[in-house]
Amino acid sequence: MCCLVCRDDSNGDAVEQYGLVEIELNGTADGNPYVEVELSATFTHIETGRTVRVGGFYRGEGRYAVRFMPESTGEWTYATASNDSALDGITGTFATKPPSLTNHGPVRLAPDVLDGEAAAAYGTELPYRFCYADGTPYQPYGTTCYAWTNQSPDVQERTLATLAQTPFNKIRMCVFPKFYDFNTADPVMFAYEGSMAHGFDHTRFNEPFFANLDRRIAQLAELGIEADIILLHPYDKPEWGFSRMSKADDERYLAYMARRYGAYRNVWWSLANEYDLMPWKGRGDWRDYAHVIMANDAFGHLRSVHNCVTLYDWGEDWVTHCSYQRVDVTRTTEPIAEYRERYGKPVICDEPGYEGNIYWGWGNLPGTELMRRFWEGAMRGGYVTHGETYIDCGPQIWWAHGGELHGEAPERIAFMRSIFAEAPLDAAPLGAALPLEAVWPSAAGDAGVDGTVESSAETAESAHLDAPTPITPAQEKAMQYWDVPVLRSGLDWQLVYFGWYRPAWRDFSLPAGRRYAVDVIDTWNMTVETLPGIHERTVRVPLGRQWLAVRIRRVD
Amino acid sequence: MCCLVCRDDSNGDAVEQYGLVEIELNGTADGNPYVEVELSATFTHIETGRTVRVGGFYRGEGRYAVRFMPESTGEWTYATASNDSALDGITGTFATKPPSLTNHGPVRLAPDVLDGEAAAAYGTELPYRFCYADGTPYQPYGTTCYAWTNQSPDVQERTLATLAQTPFNKIRMCVFPKFYDFNTADPVMFAYEGSMAHGFDHTRFNEPFFANLDRRIAQLAELGIEADIILLHPYDKPEWGFSRMSKADDERYLAYMARRYGAYRNVWWSLANEYDLMPWKGRGDWRDYAHVIMANDAFGHLRSVHNCVTLYDWGEDWVTHCSYQRVDVTRTTEPIAEYRERYGKPVICDEPGYEGNIYWGWGNLPGTELMRRFWEGAMRGGYVTHGETYIDCGPQIWWAHGGELHGEAPERIAFMRSIFAEAPLDAAPLGAALPLEAVWPSAAGDAGVDGTVESSAETAESAHLDAPTPITPAQEKAMQYWDVPVLRSGLDWQLVYFGWYRPAWRDFSLPAGRRYAVDVIDTWNMTVETLPGIHERTVRVPLGRQWLAVRIRRVD
Known part of the structure; x- marks a missing residue:
């Protein structure tokens, strides 16, 4: 049995280009299908003959899925392959129509999308710029809500309502919960089956957790917001332990994420927040993890990793762009000029300090100083990410929980965005x-x-x-x-x-x-x-x- | 004929320790005494037998002088030596009494003055600190009036009146006039005989010019202000030409300055402002110039040189302290921590940017940002110098002319000075x-x-x-x-x-x-x-x- 679901097209007529096609399948529930069942589907674009092979994933209770993002309009066919005969050899067709006005496809490196006059319009800036797959320029104005999808449903809804009113078109967000100041509550759901009391089974993913994440990422897409998904981070506690899984567990998780979310057009991959605070994972591990993502993400989303005090070598091949935290308390976004030259890629300062009044040194800037850092960064040909840490404005703090914004920066980032939207591409x-x-x-x-x-x-x-x-x-x-x-x-x-x-x-x-x-x-x-x-x-x-x-x- | 003048002791009874003793002599006016007559005096402290040999200088019209700063109390004798028989072999005696309460002697490097418990009180900070010759701690809070002694007498008097109301205990000041924006007027007097129309004779100093400078430096001493004398600078015009003299002319001038002003206890030597804007003078020249100063300044005043965009190697032996201009527009006084380590000497940021609103980028800081730079520097164990460049507050701009101050920083520097005066010496x-x-x-x-x-x-x-x-x-x-x-x-x-x-x-x-x-x-x-x-x-x-x-x- 098979069901084709076109997630963003309720009339079922045809999925739009860069939309989400999901093939739902039923197969065995015996053993541990998360690790024992192999599933993929090959999609063929009739007009060009181009094929895309996509890995599928298990959803529990004998349910399986393969998710696909059609990057061309027209007719497509697909055929599955599996070591479970119930999932093997299933075929079907669907049509893709042109995208709606607000759907420009995934964000790419501009040189990977553009050529000829379109590329020439960027002049010497081309290597440092992003655009959507349809060629529309994309300038990231991100914000940070690390653990928003691990909060109560009410907070998650309020976060989305807030985001709808802001200029932000990217959000940095973790999958796993965050254990840190103001972040000590246990989430209602975890990514794995099991419990804090009895431990988690890193071979069995918890479907309700991911179903929620599916929905949130889709909602971000509707708002035009890129989900910069932070796959691993150090802010953990022993009863959770997601920062200390084995390498095999990490890689199983990363493959699962890439297969489950690769077909969402608004996904970016951030291997880690503050990779260097997990020194038990070496540079070689990060490279291996990047290759697991690349092998399982059929759609080639943007990839980076984020530092605490030691810069990563963003010159490595797998890295599409530099995602750095300032390592000097004075020169924060100014080094973007150097990093552009050093890495030859777009540069985002993903932690220039936050607006707020938290007692930690990274989160008590006044709006004036955060906006100065935003402008200094953009003027050097880079991008800067927002965060907010007011600790006396209610139970949620935007940087971790979401909820509401209280600062002076967001409306000024909207203004700034309007100024830079009008700038020549080759500035x-x-x-x-x-x-x-x-x-x-x-x-x-x-x-x-x-x-x-x-x-x-x-x-x-x-x-x-x-x-x-x-x-x-x-x-x-x-x-x-x-x-x-x-x-x-x-x-x-x-x-x-x-x-x-x-x-x-x-x-x-x-x-x-x-x-x-x-x-x-x-x-x-x-x-x-x-x-x-x-x-x-x-x-x-x-x-x-x-x-x-x-x-x-x-x-x- | 000889006349002993104790400049700071009008009753003539005895000069105070660290006061100015001047032996006035009359000799030949034939030829060019500035270059042809050699004159020195050897001073002997009776009690200890310590001798100090001091070079004299010509003042025009057959008048000569030897200036001496007694660094010990008690009886002194002196004897002159000269190739002019009228100046040779003249002897005399004078007594030195303890200094007045506000006279602590010249500022020295703390390790050159202190030992035992007094040195130990500074702990690891000793190499980075100044004190007066009597051991009193000295923390420089300087300001900048480059060409104040080249302004009209009225402006000079107003400058002194302003300084008397400020917290500043050091002033950066040039000898030669400054040609630059807002500084295009020709001074009434020049350092040399001659004229702009017919050229200046670099072998004949202009006594009225130096008599005025004598008076101004003495007035600064009365105010407790160190005169950080900038000997050379690039802001010149062809009709003046003082930045482009021959090396022999430079050295004659430097020897003259060292002999004439070495006995003023409040003198510091800055070989140049922005040495690197005079690339026709090489590093070897600056070293030679420093040695001319050292050979002719019998009292060992502090010595440095100041950069524009290229740091000097303040590690050179002759340099007593680092006098730098920030070379990064963002990290201004923050590098003091690095420079202390690199050079092992006290560090003064002598241009962190000025408070004001001049169109040039070095002079339009609000008071808040200048004060931040002051504190950031002091917190790193260094010192920061003030300047002010409001271009819409009257005909004088403090940074060049003196006159009046209009900014918000000076009273806050006074407050800051009071805070740091209370800090432990070894902080x-x-x-x-x-x-x-x-x-x-x-x-x-x-x-x-x-x-x-x-x-x-x-x-x-x-x-x-x-x-x-x-x-x-x-x-x-x-x-x-x-x-x-x-x-x-x-x-x-x-x-x-x-x-x-x-x-x-x-x-x-x-x-x-x-x-x-x-x-x-x-x-x-x-x-x-x-x-x-x-x-x-x-x-x-x-x-x-x-x-x-x-x-x-x-x-x-």
């Missing part, structure tokens, strides 16, 4: 991707011309250029930028972030022969003020308070 | 001088005892210690401190600075068997609030806003 960080001396060709020497140009006769630059210092004109120009991160797209667009600094004004040289509009962006008060007029050759931008950015846009 | 930075794991012996395991002790049963530590992580108890305790700089003196005193961070509270373990008072210091609002009660074993300190420090003092 590259000056000083990192571009040499700091790669200044815009300027009107130097042409001071005092007509238009809205400020005369530079009395300005810093001209005065300083007269000085007999060894600074070259290019270096001199670069002095405009040494203190601040800059993103620039050719001669057309530039964004400068001032952060802490609050100059009364800043003069900018503009490429000759072009005209520009200039915006002052208040990243804290969430305003964009466009300067009057159109500007040529140079522009003086009034500033004077903290947390400002200046955006210069070519208008002709 | 050492945890994590730098002390391993982070060098935690206070704690009451771990003794939770729930009587007294004012908070039960730790529900606290972070106990919960976390139950978790089966590989973190050792010592590391666990250190987690209290990884996020914040700490200064600690044995089991008696500890200061923790929270900076950006604003935990709702922080629990501290206290050494067993001792009792402590606990202060919450608001470094911005300048308050010290002592927690009620006396605390044992552990204390919970309420916090909850930025810029706080916690001071824990043993009371028995």
Whole structure:
């Protein structure tokens, strides 16, 4: 007996591209099917002949499933294979229709999706960027709720309701419960059969636990939120013991996760939170675990691992992107420039410190400082993840439980997201991707011309250029930028972030022969003020308070 | 003819120890006495027989001087030597009395002054600390007025009046005028004879210029302010040319400065501001210049050199202390911990950025951020120098001209100075001088005892210690401190600075068997609030806003 379920298509007509197809099967319940029954299905796209082999998994009580994400529209056939004759040789067909408007497929590395003009649009930024499978740009604005699916159903529902109101399009979440301050309660369900009193059977997964996880990940997909699934973590207690399973148990669990969740388009794999706090697992183990994921995830989701105090070598082949926690309390998201160069991959600072007031040093930033870290990271061509740890706003703390948000950052992250959504795809960080001396060709020497140009006769630059210092004109120009991160797209667009600094004004040289509009962006008060007029050759931008950015846009 | 002038003792009775003795002499005015006449005097302390040979200098119009700082009380004799017979073989005597209460002598490296118990009181901090020649501790709280002595007399007087109201006990100041933004006016007087129109004669010093400098440095001494004299700097223009003199001219000037100002007890030598912006002078030149200073300064004043973007090797023998400008826009005073270790000398961050709103990136910090940098530096066992660059508060900008101060930092530096004046001399930075794991012996395991002790049963530590992580108890305790700089003196005193961070509270373990008072210091609002009660074993300190420090003092 077999049942084809198209999870995201209630009319059953056809599943949409990147949707979830589930083949439900019934087979033996004898012995331990979790370890004894082998099941897979091969899916064939009729039009192209492309085949995808997907591993199935056991759900208890003789029920089995194979989950599939069709990456092409059109007709598909499938055929199962199993060492249980009841599950073997089952075939069927289904159709895939184009995706709905909000379904762009899984997030990929941009170079893996794009070519030709679409790839060229990213310029030198291509290696550091994500996009959806359909080519839509994806900039992660993640948040962190480690153990939200291990809370009561009420808290889980409230978490989803909160997420629906936020700018977040990724969430870092564990599978196993978390044992840590404010996280000492035992969950109602565990991932394994058994009990704290009598131990857990690491060869038998607990279906209700995973059925809940299925539902939560699907709900995140509906909200457009990527589930960055943290597969292992050290915050455990002996009665749980999920951080201390044998390698064989770990690998069985990882294969199960990859088979069960690989067909959800919004899944990312994070092998661990703070891998280095589990030193009983070596680098070789992590590589082996990555290969278990890769062997069982037929859909090639993004993969990384996250550190505590020792950076991982994210240059390893299996790693798709860098997911780091800051290891210096002062330079937090600033190293993104170095990490991009070192690893040649997109860089996400997944723990820059959290907004809140917890007594631990990683979670008591004011919103201003968290937002500064967000901007500093994005201005260096990377991404930054949110977390919130207010310990006096109710029983839930967002970082672990979910529930409600209380901080000042989320609405400002929404504002920030809107600013970066408008940035050219090839906007590259000056000083990192571009040499700091790669200044815009300027009107130097042409001071005092007509238009809205400020005369530079009395300005810093001209005065300083007269000085007999060894600074070259290019270096001199670069002095405009040494203190601040800059993103620039050719001669057309530039964004400068001032952060802490609050100059009364800043003069900018503009490429000759072009005209520009200039915006002052208040990243804290969430305003964009466009300067009057159109500007040529140079522009003086009034500033004077903290947390400002200046955006210069070519208008002709 | 000879005249003995005791500059700081108007009744002429006796000069005080560390005062300025000047022997005025008349000799030839023929030729160019600046380069042709050799003059020195040997001073002998009668009681000990100790002799000090001091070079003299020409003052124009046949007038010569030898300046001497008696470092011992009692009777002195002197005898001159010269290739001009009118200046040769002149002898005399004078007496030195004990210094006045505010005269502690020149600032020295603490290890050069102290021994025995006085040195032991500094513990491991001794190599990183200054004291006056009489052993009084000296913690530099400097400010910056590069060209104040090149401003109009009115501005110079106003600068001194302002300084008298500030906490500053050191000032960074140039000899030559500064050509830079807001600094384009030509001074009334130059250091050399000649003119901008016809050039300057680098072999003939301009006496009125130096007479003014004499007076200003003496006035600083009266205010208890060390004059950190910047001998060379790149901010010049061709009509001045003082940054581009020949090496012989540089060395003549340096010898002249050392002979003329070495006897002022409040003089420090900074070979250059931003040495690396004068790449036409090599490292070998700077070493040679240092040796010219050492050969002509009979009183061994402190010596350093200051960088722009490339650190100097302050490990060189001639360097007494590290005077650095931050080279990373994010980590500014935090590297003091590394520099202490690298160079083994006191470390001053002489440019952490300035409070103000100038358009240049080094000078538009709000007071909050400058004060954070001050505290971060001091908490790492170093020192930080103030500067102010408000460009809309009148014609003078403090950083260059002097005049008046307008910022929020100075009064908070005064408050900070009062806090650190009370710190034990051996207070050492945890994590730098002390391993982070060098935690206070704690009451771990003794939770729930009587007294004012908070039960730790529900606290972070106990919960976390139950978790089966590989973190050792010592590391666990250190987690209290990884996020914040700490200064600690044995089991008696500890200061923790929270900076950006604003935990709702922080629990501290206290050494067993001792009792402590606990202060919450608001470094911005300048308050010290002592927690009620006396605390044992552990204390919970309420916090909850930025810029706080916690001071824990043993009371028995």
